Structures are given as structure tokens and as C-alpha cells.
Amino acid sequence: MRRTLSSRSIAAEQEAMDIRIFPNRNAMAAAAAEQAAGAIRKALAAKGNARIVAATAASQKEFLENLTSAAEIDWANVEAFHLDEYVGLPISHPGSFRKMLKEQLVEKTGIKNYHLLHGDGDIAEVLREKNAALSSAPIDIMFLGIGENGHLAFNDPPADFEVEDPYLVVQLDEACRQQQVGEAWFSDISQVPERAISMSIKQILKAKELLAVVPGPKKADAICACFNSGVSPMAPASILRRHSNATVYLDRESAALLHPRDGAIHVTFER
């Protein structure tokens, strides 16, 4: 059962980004996983393989739990990438995103064809290898989180919307590093690496479908900054409005300050 907030013209409807708001985090995660599973099955049926990108962050936990237990996905033919990784952090560190990718996706599904960003390896070589692998064919569906500062992957504000490299090395700003301490994987900011490998905004927008999963009260300000007004590098995830097939999943807490002022965002309340 749904209730729609925004009214749209037919033209706007064709271009509108969808935001779906759920009563709680679990309902949101289950619905997002259903959409993701459908997209993966569709790609598998159409061409025999599916190429996905996963976000590896606290916000993705319940979503990935639901997705990895979805029925009838031939994971043997799924190829997986991840969005970002800290430079210099070993995979044994609890904050390592490739550790999360392995534990929350690869080991749960048995995916054999996956690409880890070895942030503690030879970075130039990692970029060369992963940029080639990522660019070799289109991504069918990409899962995203949105940071408390509105970042997508590690594209902190002001985000560079023009950089062409699929993955690049970025400098993390202090607000972003402080937010990572809040995730409880780092004891204080001095422990948080200053650089990361991040997928670029241009590369993110190349995916055929984007699905952002953004629960919790700490994300309310970012959702307000990204979706209440227009596209701005100061609110990096606002760029999702420019994609033709993007859906943002929220719970009531992350949606608390959402009041989009234009018809180009279609908001649905799910019960």
C-alpha cells in the first residue's frame, strides 16, 4: 500500500528519481533487496551474467542480509565490485570495506568473480587493474549508501562531478574521517586513514540502475541537503537526480527532514 507525496507532470514522471520511505529499517532493507534481486535476475536472464557494485558500510548490513538470502539468483554468474576502500588499511582491520564485501556478500553467496580494492597494496597497480576490469562492460545495478556529509562512495563535498577515472585516490576531509569514528571501527580520528580509493561520480552514474539504501537518524541532514533542492557538488548524492533509473530507500528517521520542492523527485510512503 502506497501514498504518493509529489504530484508530477508526465514529462517529469519519466525523469523523476524515486524515493521510497518505509516505517522502519527492516522493511526498507527487505524492499530494497527485492528490487535488487529482481534487477540481478533480469540481467542474468537477458545475457547470462550480471555485474554489480556493492556499497560496504553499516547502512548496508540488513539490505545485504536480505539480498544474499534471496531465492533464484545464480550467483555463479554474478561479478561483483565494491565502491571504495581506505588507502593503507589491511583487510584484517574491522573498518576494511573489502573485509565487509567478502563477509557480507562473497562468502554468503559463493560469488567467485569479485574484485577487491587492495588499499594496502601498490595503489597505482590496483587502480590500473581495477579501472580496466570495471570499465570492461556496463554495470547492471549498483548499491549505494550516502554519508552523513552527503558523499557517494568517498566523493566528499565539494565532489568532482567531471573526473573521468573509474576509480581514483581521494583525500578524505576531516568531517568524513570524524564520521567514520562514529561507525565504531576506529577508536579516534588519528586511526582513520587520510586517503581512500573511491569510485568516481561519473563512473557511478554509468550504471544502468542505482539503488541507494540510507537508513537512520544520522542521515536526515544529508537527505535534506541532497534532495530538498537542486544538484550541487556540496551535496554529492544530489547528482542521483540526474540518473534515469535511481531509487533511494529511506526509513522514517532518515526521511525526517525531506520536503522536496520540485516535481523531479517522486516520493512514496510505503506501509
Ligand SMILES: N[C@@H]1[C@@H](O)[C@H](O)[C@@H](COP(=O)(O)O)O[C@@H]1O
Ligand atoms: N565511503 C563509505 C560509503 O561507501 C558508504 O556508502 C557511506 C555511508 O556509510 P554508512 O551508511 O555506514 O554511514 O559512507 C562510507 O564512508
